[in-house]
Each structure stands twice: as structure tokens, then as C-alpha cells.
Amino acid sequence: MNVVEMVGITKRFPGIIANDQINLTVRKGEIHALLGENGAGKSTLMNILFGLYQPDEGEIRINEKPVKITGPTVANKLGIGMVHQHFMLVEPFTVTENIILGDERSKFGLLNIKKAEKEIQRLSDQYGLKVDPRAKIADISVGMQQRVEILKTLYRGADILIFDEPTAVLTPQEIEELTEIMRRLVDEGKTIIFITHKLKEIMSTCDRVTVIRRGKVIQTVDVAETNENELAALMVGREVSFTVEKEKKQPGEPIVKISQLVALDHRGVRAVNGLDLEVRAGEIVGLAGVDGNGQTELIEAITGLRDIESGSIHINGKDMTRFKPRKVIEAGVGHIPEDRHKRGLVLDFTVSENMVLQSYYQAPFTKRGIIQNGEIDQYAKRLIKEFDVRTPNEHVPIRGLSGGNQQKAIIAREVDRDPDFLIAAQPTRGLDVGAIESIHRRLVEQRDKGKAVLLVSLELDEVLKLSDRVAVIYEGKIVGWVDPETTTEEELGLLMAGGKKQEVK
């Protein structure tokens, strides 16, 4: 039986057709993936199914009956639940309080928390969620919080669950657990729609996949009859290479020399603790490590955003220890920050304004204190073209661009300033394969031009694929170097876990 049928759905926004005659059929008891690049129209389609948007054209049938979904409450009544990417939980409340929020079943105005707790415990046991109904949200892990979101939909009687990019916030282990939970849910008769752009997860979790590109359905395929390469090609509209073309090169002189660097984190603990690192011209050094081992603090110390306790940083032979950020930038350091929204962009500025975030004060962008908007627009136009940033024009606020295009804009800005030393922190976090490919190409291009590149990433695949040498950081120190060609995941994993400390664990 088809539990969800969306027929000929069209949704227009000013200047863009987000959904163009989309047909989607979801069968009972399957995990159905919705695959597409950022901005392809997946979220719009699901927001229509959840009643947040009204389609301009088309029909929706739930359990083979035509329906009009005018709001989330209507969706809930039809048995549709949504697990949002960004959790909507009240931190100081308990799990139970959060779940009944908005659906408080009371008698004479009195809540029966005990009864709700029991019901939640029962649901949790039935689907193997292992959630404690009395725990406070603030005290439980992100993975647990997500399960609370799942419970919320189950408590409201959902049979069709929409998961909106659920793995973006999870650790690899939590992802595995989520996969199991999803399997259990469909075993118990639920149906799942899974929005994602990660191919691996589709292959390991889903039954069928519908690929959407630029607002149109490209194809619906059985996962068993496809592979990652084919899906990637369907999604992006061309062949995608998963390997990075990279010639062997002899690196040149050291550009960056960091010695015995010490920097404190916000709690005053030594996050960078006597670190030595050298990056040479024409090489990519990958920095591998478990999140929170001083990577962020190291980058901030190099770029002047964090105070240095002791030690030194030399770039091109010049002592740059304790330089202010602007001095570091002027000395030839480019920085793709790990969090593009926090540091990398002023979201309310236009694309143009963001392209000159560091260089606005220099000629030709400023003359005698006056900003030269014409020059800035010209410059932005060139970068948009060269780096294939998809935007209606250079005057729109950069907030409206998709994540991949925002990141491309940052990379355009940093690369075009032609720095001798480029720091790329999590350069592809949250991006789809098409964007990842282009960003990887840019980084290798910098290396080939004889620049020094420091790649900091939590994605081991990425570090191994791009780097010429890999340094492993653990508790604020470089604990070992490995050759990406010959190393194994075991060797890396051991180093990342602190080598000798492994035995104590």
C-alpha cells in the first residue's frame, strides 16, 4: 500500500521554482530516502507534506485518500511526524515534559505526568530507544535528544516519520545506533522518509531512494539495484569523481613553523600544550584528531584570534607570535573557518560585501575613507563566476544562499587573496558531493601553486585523501605523523586515541 502519494506538486517562491511537478510515492513499511543537493527542494517538499507550506499545484494522498494539509496539527492528525534537524526542545524540562508539550492531556486542568511517563517508557521500550523519561534535556547527549524528538512524534501517534538530515549532528557511533532504531521502527510497521545528501547512509539504511535535482524528480530507484557512484551522478547531474587527482610533488621550504605553542581554552585549560608543527610550500598537511583536542584553539592562536601563552609562530621566517588578526591576514594567511556562520560570514551582508570582508579597507575597495561599491560589485561578480557560486546576483544577502554556495563564497574570498599559507578548517562540513568535489579541487590547486595548506578535518576520509602528510593531534600536541598512502585506520585510530593511553581505557 502507498501511504504517501504526492502528485504533481509545484511550489514557487519569488524568482525560483522550488518544486516543479514532483511525484513521490512512499510505500508502507519502507525507509524511503529523499536525496538531493543543498537547495534542490527536498526540505520544501517535506514542509509541504508537513503542512508548513501550501503547494501551488498538485495533490497529496495519505493512505490513498486525498487530503489537504493546512498545518502541522493537521499533519499530526493524519499520522505524519517530523524529526527536525534542529531540535525543538526546552532544555531545563524533562524528557516527558518536552514530549507532552503542545499535547498536554489534562483532567480538570491538572496534568497527569505519571501516566505520560509510563506511556513514554512503553514507547521507548517498544522501539528500543533507551530514553529515560525523567532525565533533563540539558543532561543528555545530542543523540539522546534526537531520540526524544522521535518519541515526540510517536507519542502523537505518527505512522509516517520524516527525518530531516538526522545524521548531520551525530557522531559515527550515534549514526549507527540511529540506523538500528530506524530499522526497528519500520519492523514495527512505521514508514520513514529520510532526507539526506549522504550516499553512504542511503546505501546502508534505505530501501528506495528518490533523487531530486533543481526542484525536479530525476528518478526513484531501489537501493539494492544501485551504487554510490550512480546516485551521485543522478544527484549532481554529471559524473562525480570520489578520488582527488593529485600529482606527487616535492615540497619546498617551510612556510610555517610553530614551536612549543601553548594556548588556553575558554575555561583556562591548556588546549594547545607545547605543539610543534611545520608546513612546507607546496604540501597539504592534514591534521587528524578527535574533536576537542585543541584543533580550534590552534587555528585561533595562529590567526591571532586567541591569546598565546608561550611558544612561537613564524610565517615566511617572520615572527608572528601575538600578531593581531589583521596583521596575520596581511602577512599572507588565509583562513577558511570551521563554522561559516559564526565567523566566516556576515549573514545580513550581501554577497558582495562578504567578498571583501578582510580587504574592504584597501584600494580599490576604499578610497579616502569612502567605500567603492562599484569596484566591490565588479570584484564579487568575478569571484562568483570563477568559483561557480550559485546566487541570483551579488546584491542579495548571503543568508539566502545554500550552505554549499556560502562555503564556495568563503573559499573564493580566501583563495583569491592569494595567501602563502591557507588554513582550511572543516572545509566541507555539511556539504553535498558536488560542492565537496569542487572545494577539494581548489585546495589541491593551492598546493600545486606552491602554497602551504593546513587541512583540519574531522572526516578521516577527507584528511587521508587530500593530505601529503598527516599529523595527529591529541590533547593539544602532535603525537605522531603518518603517511596517508600507507597508514591504516587502526594506526590512525590508535594515535588519535592517545596511543599509550589506549591501554588504560
Added chain:
Amino acid sequence: MQQLFSRMNKMSTFLASLISIVLGMLIGAIMMVAAGYNPLEAYNALFVSALFQPYDLGETIRTVTPLLLTGLAVAIAFRTGLFNIGVEGQFIVGQMAAIIVGLKLPLPSGLHAVAAVIAGGLAGAIWAYLPGLLKAVRGVHEVIITIMMNYIALYLSNAVVFHLLAPGADSTEKIPDSASLRVQWLSDLFGGARVHLGILIALAAAFVMYVLVWRTRLGYELRAVGFNPLAAEYAGMNVKKSVILSMMISGAFAGLAGAVEALGTNGYLPIMNDFTGIGFDGIAVALLGANTPVGVILASILFGVLEYGGGNMQFEAGVPFEVIRVVFAAIILFVAANIVEKIFHSRRKKGVKTNA
């Protein structure tokens, strides 16, 4: 295409403000009916008496002048991410500094007034420096500090009048003509009204704000810091300096407002029982004007008309002035709660949104 939409968006902001004004006046009218007055007669009296006689027009402009400047002060701070609620205090020290220079510095005509105006602007800037500094260096919220600074300004001003400028009296003497912003030809033009050169200063300030915020390097920095201080820091901007500077520019506008009010309208400095309210009205003006120079000019004109015309309405239609304060409040409520746009939007079903 996109530009068209952003322009339409701006138009709808303007339209929303306009509708808010009408709704606010409607609420005032309902109140009047409930209290047994004729609203048509009252509003008629209000607008006729505010605009149609040269004298009244001059007085209305006189009322608009300080509102425009305090509105700009609040708006420019908003633009850079700061809520300067201390405009009132900066206004008061601006008044005080201008009067001190007016009374105590014997300067030739013309130069005297210029010096007094500059002194007022500087005093406002200095008064705003402290909250700016505390915000930048210690992270203290500017709202708390500026509220406190308002009281300090009020009682400092009173103490200066009482102990230094006019011992024993309840106000200072009049400033000499050399320091006054009142000019004969302008008064004559408006039938002897107290309109003064301050309006030109205020209009110039609006232009300065536009150029400063949108056309200069400094403005780019201030906006970047206002929107996202972390990104500004990453890009090499001096965030602390920007915060302090932004507060000082805002304070300077407020100080100018105080100076022109003192030098143009009053000509002396009294001991004040309470705040003037002009600084606080600036918040309303900035809000209604959507923090743009043109918007602030229009909003200050409206509030000036209501304020001055409201006073006359009391005499001519017998409707108490408090009704006008209700209209003020209702307009602000509509604007602040964005009620009009809500109505618009729910009808257009979230029409203007580009990201899918």
C-alpha cells in the same frame, strides 16, 4: 528581479508603518468617542493647527528638530547592534554643555553658536563613551549602563545649574544672542515662531548618518560588527573600537539634539523635575522610521505634528492631550509588534522567501 523584490519589501515596510499610524489614530478616535468627544473635530483641529498657519508650521518644525536628532541617535546605534537607551542622558549633558559655553565663553557672534553646538555634541559623545567602553571591555550590557547614566546626567545637570550656573535660582540666565540659534529672518518667515537653525543641523545629521553608515569604510566596519562581531574579529576589524565609536557617534547626535534645543528653543537651562522625554521619544521615532535616515525624518515629522498639534487640539476641541500620548503608544505598539505585516503575510502565505 531580486532587486525588485527587495524594493517591494521596503515598500511594504513603509506601507506597514503607514497602516500602523492609521490604526493608532483609529484607537485614539475610539477613545475619544468613548469619552464623549468628536474625533473628527479633534483630528481636524490637530492637523489644521499644526500645519496651516506659518506660526504653527514654524512651531511644528521646532518640535520636530530635536526628535529628528534623537531618532537618528537611536537609529545609528541600532544599525551597529547597540540599543542606546541613554539618548535622554546624552541629550541632557549636550544641553548643559551648550549652555555652559553659551554663558561662560565670550566669543564673537556666529562662532559662539558653533562652539556651543560642538560642545553639546562632544558632551553627548563623551557621555556615551563610558557605556561603550564598559560594553567593549567588560561586556556589560549597554542598556543597563545607559539607563543609569540617564539619572546621573539629570541630577548632574540640576546640580550644575543650582550650584554653579545660577546659585539659588531655578534656572540659568538667558544665553546671549551670539550663542543663539534663533535668527530673525527665519522667525519672521514663520510669523515669529521659535523655529531655529537647529533644523538644518538635524537634516545635515540625517545626511551624515546615511553617508557614514552606507558609504564609508567606517560604516562598513560598524555594520559588520553590529551584525556579527565574531566574523568582524575574524576579518581583522577592531571590534572593541567599533563598539565604543558607535556609541560615541550615537551620543554625539543625542548631544547635538540637546544643544540645539537649548540654544534654539529655550535659550536657558532650568532645573528639571524629570526627564525631558525627547530622548525616549527618539526610540519611538527610530522604530517607526525603520532606522533609516529618510524613515527617521518622516517619523520625526509625524511625531512633531502630533505633539505640537495635540497641544492645540486641547484648546480648540477640548480633547485632553493625553489622548495624543495614547495615539503615540498605539502606533509604536503596532509597529513594534509588526501586527500589520503579520496580517499582510498570512494573506500572502509567506510570499517573500527566497531560500527553499
